[in-house]
Amino acid sequence: MKIGVYFCNCGSNISDKVDSQQVQQELEGLADVAYFKINDLMCSDDGKQFLSDDIAAEMPDRIVIAACSPREHENTFMRVLSGAGMNPYLMQMVNIREQVAWVTDDVGKASSKAAHFIKGAVKRVGFHKPLEKKSIEMSAYVLIIGAGPAGLKAALSIAETGRKVTLVEKSPAVGGQPVLYEEVFPNLECAPCMLEPILNEILHGEHAENIEILTMSEVVELTGFYGNFIAQIKKTPRYADLHQCIGCGECVSVCPVDVKNEFNNGLDDRKAISLSFAGALPNVPFIDMTACLRAKGEDCRLCEQSCPLGEGIILYDDAEEIVERRMGAVIVAVGASLYDAGLIPKLGAGTVPDVYTSFEFERLLSSTGPTGGQLVTRSGKVPESIALIHCVGSLDSNHKEYCSGVCCQSAFKFNLMVEHKLHDTHIHHLYKELVYPGKEEFFLYKRAKENPNAVFTRYRNIASLEITAAEDKEGGSIIIKNTLYEKAAIKADMVVLCPALVPAKDTGKLNEVLGTTSDTYGFFEELHGRLDSVRSKVRGIYIAGACQSPMNIAQAMTQGMAAAGYVLNGLVEGKQLEIEPITASVDEERCSGCKVCMLLCPYRAISFDAEKRKSHVNEVLCQGCGTCVAACPAGAMNSNHFTNEAIFAEIEGVLA
Amino acid sequence: MSDNNNGAGGGFEPKIVGFLCNWCSYAGADKAGGSQKSYPPNVNVVKVMCSGRVDPQFVLKAYSAGADGVLILACHPGDCHYKEGNYRAMQRHRMLLRVLNQHGIESERCRFDYVSAGEGDRFINVLTEMVETVRALGPLTKAIISDNPNSNMIEERS
Structure with a gap:
């Protein structure tokens, strides 16, 4: 094997501390080293030209470049190699600037250290294989x-x-x-x-x-x-033709079945055939078959009969479907969804009437909501005062430790929306912390604070708040106590809990x-x-x-x-997906099928072929860390460019 | 070339192999270089993509090839470029120490530590400490004789 060693002076950055002559002497007798050449500045245009010409003239099998850190110019020199017709992986860079010349005072010691590093590279590079970037077909579609x-x-x-x-x-x-x-x-x-x-x-x-x-x-x-996913998608039947229905709503008005409307958090009823809310898009109703009379065996066809477009729009035979x-x-x-305020039972969510979550309150404020946007209690009364509880389940090691950052803004928004709707209604903000970062957010806080009917009160711990129905309805039907301060009870007709955002269900x-x-x-x-x-x-x-x-x-x-x-x-349409060649691969002869590698891979790049009982590395997903290689008890896992042989050789070389 | 293993007393210069991960500790070593502070030249660096690639056999190989100490440097916990390779390296290092101890090789000859890409000074400190520790221990007198990387034997070094 013919190995060429190139030594870069890096101007004088390297040559000031590393004596190329001494290095060359220490390398004498090292097998396969065919030549040792010195260049003043390999990364310069002249230097790169020299390297390119020299590779063409010498036709080495492998080369070692002793220069700066590979983090600096490994890619530069790999491109030179490619340009000169040599596989770029047949090169090893040696870092004799950052890790030798710049950190060693004594010229003799620096030169000797550089020689050891170069010996490691010479030994290692012999084991380098010409690697090629592979490319595979891919889909540019997106789910x-x-x-x-x-x-x-x-x-x-x-x-x-x-x-x-x-x-x-x-x-x-x-x-x-x-x-x-x-x-x-x-x-x-x-x-x-x-x-x-x-x-x-x-x-x-x-x-x-x-x-x-x-x-x-x-x-x-x-x-x-990546590039080649296949998804199975389950379609629940809508029982209405999405393309032909004009969304007039005739069918909804004739439906005889009322059920709790989950889109308004159960605050009102909807029909078994329904839109999620007025104006929902696509503007096509769906039938809730758990509620429809047809599911109970009755041959109700009222919705179909009411359709001005005739038959074929309401589809009773619609069925669940899996599409690929x-x-x-x-x-x-x-x-995301809201933290379950029921987990803090003293707050009265679901037990005290007119205690709402922020999502429920959004619907109460909405003109498409259960009250058409009229702000009234369950008993139909205009609330004289509303308490907004911030930080429900937030900033609390018993619940969620983080701040969601949006609940305060919602509460300030509620303050102003209430003020716009009900000019005289009092608003209590009970908060643990108030946050309003960002260029627009302070404005809303300022407006909320300026509301003459608004009072801001800080609490220390949500566990000390107790929300109950008031026996004496005077001044409000709900009483909010801070058990730490018995006298500081607040009365309100409505309470809005602003819980932390948590991951959506499922x-x-x-x-x-x-x-x-x-x-x-x-x-x-x-x-x-x-x-x-x-x-x-x-x-x-x-x-x-x-x-x-x-x-x-x-x-x-x-x-x-x-x-x-x-x-x-x-994913560029019409292009192929390029795969980096430094990945792991399995020697199936040696693989015993123990799956240790699969458990370790942080990228799910290793799968198990049950038929062959062998592990398989997906080159697209593998990032080339080599953790599986070090773990394989059978030595069946190999790491391209970082093979055991190459690293063993490098260890021997640097210690030689 | 400096031969050292039989250098009794003051002349002993330990040979150390440092396995550095590409993303943090190798970059940390480059950072140390950027600051141009001198440190002992005894550590021979072998770069791996991830500390998780450091097979315990590499360490044994280093001893058998003449190293007096081995340094394995990784990204700090939580910082691993490959998510968790550094944890694997840490676990393997613990296991390896038990094997080394059983064969009378001191734990101090195999150090695992964390150096981030920004911690040039920390790299110098860890490295200098390691060199001084191994210098104080003296040359490794055990040798690991191994032609087959899958079966390591530890014997007295000749």
Whole structure:
């Protein structure tokens, strides 16, 4: 084997401390070293030209470059090798600047240390194999789970580039949580007005044909890997034709069955055939078969008969269906839900009438809500005072330790919305901490504080609050006591609890389906909290919006856009997916099928072939850390470019 | 070339192999270089992508090839570029120490520690301590004789 050694003086950075002559002498007699050449500045244009020409002239089998840190110029020299027609992996760089010349005073010792490093590289490079980047076919389609702000933004951004998107939404309507709100913080903008242009764009816009919307649907299985995922999606029947129905609502008005309306948190009733709320999109009702008389064996056809378009719009024979979609990437944007205030029983959630959660209160304020936007108690009374409890289950080691950052803004918004609706109603804010970071958020706090009917009271621990129905209704039907200060009781007609945001129901199940991971709090876990907060730990699966962390609409939209950016950047239509060659691979002869490697792999890159009883490494998912290689008890796992042989040789070399 | 193992007394210069992960500790060593502070030249660096790649056999190989000490440097807990390779390395190191102890090799000859990409000074401190510790212990008199990397034998060094 012919190995060439190139020694870079790095101007005088290296040559001041490392004597190339001494190094050359120490290398004398080292097998396979065919030549030792010195250059003043290898990374300069002249230096690179010299290297390129010299490789062409000498035709070495391997080369060693003793210069700066490979973190500095390894890629530079790899490109030179490629340009000179030599496989770039047949080179080993030796760091004799940062780790030798700059840190060793004595020239003799520095030169000797450099020689040892170079010997290690010479021994090692003999074991280098010419590696090639592989490329595989991939799909540029994208699956998005969740049609809230983050999912919608991602879907629209990707569709606008002409890419196909499948948008899977569990509920019958798109728009997520905010579409259920009347106004959003920080500027009390009308929520439907803000979202409807986006929803219309998604449903009927110029790029709508690129977006397939599957409502009342869930992803039940995901197989494959980045570039080549296959999803099984379960579609629950809607029993109405999504394409032909004109959404007139005739069928809803004739339905004889009333059930609790979960879209208004059970605060009113809906029909068995219903829209989620007035204005829900797609504007097509669904039949709740658990409530419909037909499910009880009756041949009720009132909805079908009332349809002005005739038969064929209401579809009693509609059935559950599993559809398969293939895609290159997945964006998860399933949002969050509220911490269960029932876990703090003294707060009266679900037991004391007129104690509401913030979501329930949003619906009470909404013109499409159970009272049509009229703010009244369950008994129909206009509330004289309302208590807003901040930090429910937040900043509390007995509940959730974090601050969700959005609940205070909701409470300030409620303050102003109440003031607009009921000018004389008193408002009590009970809070543990008040937060309003950001350029717009303070404004809302200031406005809430300026409300002459508003009082702000701080409490230390939510466990000391007791909310009960008042026996004496004078001044309010609910009494809020702080047990630490008996005298400081507050009376109110309504209490609104503002709980922490927590992962949406079934987040754990979805994590299992997707093979992604969850963080300490159960949110989808990001690859890196600051650098890569929209990437999950599985390559090609992105997480956007409040399913990653509590956040507001603006942040969710931004994350949706960020996820779209990753997808558009990584999956380019018509191109192949390039695979880095430094990965692990299995020697099937030696693999005993113990699966130790599978348990260790942080990227789910190793699968088990049950038929052969062997492990298999997916080169797309493998990141080349080599943890599995070190763990394999049979020595069956190999690490490209970092083989045992190469590292053993390097160890021998540096100690020689 | 400096031969050292039989250098009794003051002349002993320990040979140490340092396994450094690419993302944190190798970068930390480069950072130390950037500050241009001199430190003992006794550590020969072998770069791996992740400390999780450090097979205990590498350590044994280092001893058999003449090292008096081995340093394994990883990303700090929670910082691993590959999520958790550093935990694996830490676990393997603990296990390895038991094997080494059983064969009379002192724990101090195999140190596992964390150095981040920003901790140039910490790299110098850990490395200098290691060199001084091994210098005080003297040359390794046990040798690991192994032609087959899968079966290591530890014997007296000749």
